[in-house]
Amino acid sequence: MIQVRDLVMQLSSGRRLLTILDGIALDVEAGEVCAITGPSGSGKxxxxxxxxGLDRPTAGSIVVAGAELTRLDQDGLARxxxxxxGYVFQSFHLIPTLTAAENVAVPLEIAGVPDALARARELLDEVGLAGRTQHYPAELSGGEQQRAAVARAVALRPxxxxxxxxxxxxxxxxxxQIIELLVALNRERxxxxxxxxxxxxxxxxxxxxVRLRDGRVLNGQL
Ligand SMILES: Nc1ncnc2c1ncn2[C@@H]1O[C@H](COP(=O)(O)OP(=O)(O)O)[C@@H](O)[C@H]1O
Ligand SMILES: [Mg+2]
Structure with a gap:
């Protein structure tokens, strides 16, 4: 699913060139669950x-699901x-003015899926939030918000x-519990x-x- 080779990411900060990732190699097979660990600032x-595909590397190759990301243009990356x-953020990133069900329905509606809101409710049921579909993010606990964000991230079966x-x-x-949910969804799907x-x-x-330190993989492949 993922083949990364010789990946380098550098940024210039004033006159200095910062090397954030320094020759990463990473392979993840389809169906696998891979954790990336490492201290703050290690490049995770x-x-x-x-x-x-949110950013472009300085050098190296990134193949994901058969696509060489470094060769795609902006439209190709968006597609x-x-x-x-699917992407899950630390800070949930739910839209505060939409209910849990409406948040999960957003990607379904954009993709033109019929009955998006009903499908969103089924997804919320799947992540254990059947009783919370009409709640706004501010009315949900952190764990519940992240469950809703997970439901949204997997709505289009990435x-x-x-x-x-x-x-x-x-x-x-x-x-x-959130990690267990992610692993269970991964296995089911x-x-x-x-x-x-x-x-x-x-x-x-x-x-x-896979453990990173200072932009390098410490333990290599297991
Ligand atoms: N846009 C940026 N400009 C300057 N430095 C950055 C930028 N993004 C990340 N860095 C630096 O790159 C290093 C790795 O950052 P990051 O990938 O966020 O690490 P992690 O997620 O492991 O905490 C850090 O030293 C961080 O300060
Ligand atoms: Mg980070």
């Missing part, structure tokens, strides 16, 4: 953003994100789900999951974990 979010990818510190704003018990965490206990929910 940068790597995830590159896998999502790749729409058709292949082959690949990326989650950047999805438990970062949650207590550890709630965080573990046969999709691929890559999640970032700096919690080693959560990383153990993955089949495999």
């Amino acid at each position: 979010s940068t790597l995830l953003g590159l896998l999502a 790749f994100r729409r058709e292949t990818l 082959k690949l789900l990326l989650a950047d510190e999805p438990t970062g704003n949650l207590d550890s018990a709630t965080g573990a 046969g999709s691929t999951l890559v999640f970032v965490t700096h919690d080693e206990a959560l990383a153990r929910h993955a089949g495999r974990s």
Whole structure:
């Protein structure tokens, strides 16, 4: 599902050139659950953003679901994100003026899925939020907001789900439930999951974990 080779990401900060990712190689098979761990500033979010085609690397190759992302133009990247990818953020990113069901319906409506709102309610049921479909984000707990965000991310059945510190704003018990939900959805749907965490206990929910430090992979492939 993912083949990353010799990935380098540099940014200029004033006159200095910062090397954020320094020759990353990463392979994730279809269906696999992979955790990316490492201290703050080690490049985890940068790597995830590159896998999502949100940014372009300085050098190297990123193949996701058969597409070489570095060769796609902006339209191609937008189509790749729409058709292949789901993304879960640390801070949920729900639209505050929409109910949980309306939030989950957004990608379905954009894709022209009939009965988007009814489908959204089914998805909320699947993530354990059947009783909360009419609630606004501010009326939901952090864990409930993240469940709604997960339902939205998987609404169009993406082959690949990326989650950047999805438990970062949650207590550890709630965080573990969110990781369990992501892993269960991954298994049921046969999709691929890559999640970032700096919690080693959560990383153990993955089949495999890749540890970054200073923009490099520490443990290589297991
Ligand atoms: N747009 C940017 N400009 C300058 N430095 C950045 C930028 N984005 C990330 N960095 C730096 O790159 C390093 C890795 O960042 P990041 O990928 O966010 O790490 P992590 O998610 O592991 O905490 C950090 O030192 C961060 O300060
Ligand atoms: Mg980060």
